[in-house]
Amino acid sequence: MTTSRSTAPHRRFHFISGLPRSGSTLLAAILQQNPRFTAGMSGPVAGLVTSLLHEMSGKNEFSVFIDNNQRTRMLRGLIEDFYADVKTPVVFDTNRAWCSKLPLLATLFPDSKVIACVRNLSWIIDSVERVVRQNALEPSIIFNHQSGGTVYSRTNGLAGPDGLVGFAYDALKDAYYGDQAEGRLILVSYENLTAQPERTLSALYGFLGETPYRHDLNHLTFDAQAYDRRANTPGLHNIRPAVRPLERRTILPPELFQRFSRDSFWTDPQRMRAGVIVL
Template sequence: MVNKLHLISGLPRSGSTLLCALLRQNPRFTAAMTSPVASLCGTMHKKMCGGEFAVFFDDAKRAAMLRGVFDSYYAGIQPSEVVFDTNRIWTGRAALLKALYPESRIICCVRDIGWIIDSVERMLAKNPLQLSRMFNFEPGSSVYARVETLMNSEKGLIGLPWSNLREAWFGDEAKRLILVPYDRLVRAPEQTLRSLYEELGEPWFSHDLDHVAYDEPDYDALLGMPGLHKVRAKVEHQARKPSIPPDLFAKFAHTQFWEKPELNVHRVRIL
């Protein structure tokens, strides 16, 4: 049974896989890349609220069934262990998470939108013979067209989590959020982890920042983007210049709202 749960969410290509790779070094922690739990909960929730069987469910039963998804997926977890479930959908379900796990926090990995787009484009360039699922395996579109797809607020790889994050940031459950900026994580990993442990009320565990291991080759191959979730062994900042057109990079240059104190009306914790 899952007794202690936190969620990892936020924006893509912003360090969530790296954070999971680090956290899972702690034997008390269970963490991995995007899990199917959010999708399973969403499907079950819909079935319990609509259709011919909805009459058989009240709020208490719905909550028990949804917690059961976590318990089943993470079967074998010991009471003293902590589960970190990853999905970019979680920021859009902050109120539901409060109802299911009142003590849970949503850890949001963030990064400048221009650099996220740049990271996606670099992955595509590394695999020119592959077609990516995130673009419906369609060949031949320009970077400008791909950005429009990525930034779609309903289903885009960046646009949907970007919308969810802003909703959570300005919503009533904003106090549940913990923001982890990508640059901070790679430039000062130990300090960032210590701050996270403190915020979660967990005893410190000494992490090996020079031998980090994580890879999901089968999942990445299914997406048509080999190496998408492969983490480098050493945590460090690697300086580079943008590979996308400068006008695209400039278009999103001022979108990091978490860096503007006047917009942090709920005093979200930023590590």
């Protein structure tokens, strides 16, 4: 017999968001080693929530029959039902859009936390450019810009307000400076996650209120080949089996690399937000 949501054990939801190419897949691969946790790459739940939210808004003539209590139950139920077959007591859902929805998440799941993965924007652009060049024969469908053209046009498309990086960056600032950030939002930098994984995970577990777990940081696995093939971007979510910092030279022209050098606001003491943890 199928277990209904009303009789299912209490499950705690957390959300992974932040900037692209900043370690969210790596973090999910680490967290899913814990038998208490379910975590994965960016999925469809945030998009489903957004669509349902819009359908219950004033754009629909029948919205007069829907009150906020019903909206809350249906949106919460959508997320809970999506993970109804999951057995673990803690679920991490990943999507860059969650940073733009902190007030909604605070309403639906008051005890939830949002982990925002961040990284120097110049290295994010560099990482995306590497993906584009590695798949020169199969233009990716995940970018809101033409993969043809030049590195300059690709960068402008990525950094625009509707671009892969630009939207996520604006959403991150929206969350960081918003009223719900204190005690709910934590920023995990890619640089610290790869260079000091044990220390970063220890702080993250403390923030989540979870008992520390001994992760095997030398034997990580994560299989996203089917999605990457569907997106015409083989290797997009590949992770190395061991957590290590990677030293390399940028493939971006110098002026492009310098263009984003001052955008890591989370490292600027004068721009840091009190009450928000930055790892």
